[in-house]
Amino acid sequence: IVMTQSPDSLAVSLGERATITCKSSQSVLYSSNNKNYLAWYQQKPGHPPKLLFYWASTRQSGVPDRFSGSGSGTDFTLTISSLQAEDVALYYCQQYYTTPRTFGQGTKVEIK
Amino acid sequence: EMQLVESGGGLVQPGGSLRLSCAASGFNLSNYSMSWVRQAPGKGLEWISFISSGSTTIYYADSVEGRFTISRDNAKKSLFLQMNSLRAEDTAVYYCAREVLRGLSWFDPWGQGTLVTVSS
Numbered sequence: 204i205v206m207t208q209s210p211d212s213l214a215v216s217l218g219e220r221a222t223i224t225c226k227s228s229q230s231v232l233y234s235s236n237n238k239n240y241l242a243w244y245q246q247k248p249g250h251p252p253k254l255l256f257y258w259a260s261t262r263q264s265g266v267p268d269r270f271s272g273s274g275s276g277t278d279f280t281l282t283i284s285s286l287q288a289e290d291v292a293l294y295y296c297q298q299y300y301t302t303p304r305t306f307g308q309g310t311k312v313e314i315k
Numbered sequence: 316e317m318q319l320v321e322s323g324g325g326l327v328q329p330g331g332s333l334r335l336s337c338a339a340s341g342f343n344l345s346n347y348s349m350s351w352v353r354q355a356p357g358k359g360l361e362w363i364s365f366i367s368s369g370s371t372t373i374y375y376a377d378s379v380e381g382r383f384t385i386s387r388d389n390a391k392k393s394l395f396l397q398m399n400s401l402r403a404e405d406t407a408v409y410y411c412a413r414e415v416l417r418g419l420s421w422f423d424p425w426g427q428g429t430l431v432t433v434s435s
Contacts, residue, residue, distance in 0.1 A: 242421035244360075251410055251425035252360065263423070295360055299419045302374050304350075306360040 208307035225296035240300035324429030337411030345389035348414035
């Protein structure tokens with residue numbers, strides 16, 4: 204499954220909304236449990252990825268609620284409702300519907 | 316606190332070998348499947364290998380199949396990646412990561428990574 208994120212980078216003013224989309228080449232919705240096998244990660248320079256969401260919209264413990272995940276099937280969105288300086292990072296989506304697990308190419312979020 | 320610590324990276328010539336280790340703490344390694352994920356300099360994330368909790372199921376990415384071998388020692392709380400026939404394109408930071416679900420899963424936590432550089 205090919206995961207495609209857009210945009211590759213975006214610059215957003217502090218306090219403004221940032222939106223990242225992730226499209227999968229086939230559905231990652233498992234019909235038997237109605238769950239989307241999609242995760243989101245944040246990666247800051249020199250650090251490993253940090254889990255933000257799993258099941259497309261379940262926020263990992265400790266992740267600020269300005270972050271939200273949504274979508275189903277093949278189209279997903281990560282939204283930062285009010286961008287903070289500490290949110291500058293690369294963001295990746297990942298499907299775990301099938302092996303090989305695949306990631307999007309990443310979206311770089313910067314401050315405008 | 317759950318923690319994964321990789322070691323064993325370094326500079327190796329093309330065609331050479333290297334063995335990476337990942338030490339787990341803060342959780343019972345024997346209850347979890349594990350994976351290796353790599354990231355080439357300035358590039359994105361690439362999953363490369365999976366091993367189930369009891370080593371009965373193993374997967375590899377096509378890019379490393381036949382050259383890399385994943386293994387684990389639950390008693391020693393450790394995960395390994397034996398890398399043979401290394402190529403320049405294997406240059407990357409290698410992360411070990413815990414599979415949260417019993418089957419295919421998201422990854423949490425990740426280790427800090429160990430850098431492998433393949434160059435003459």
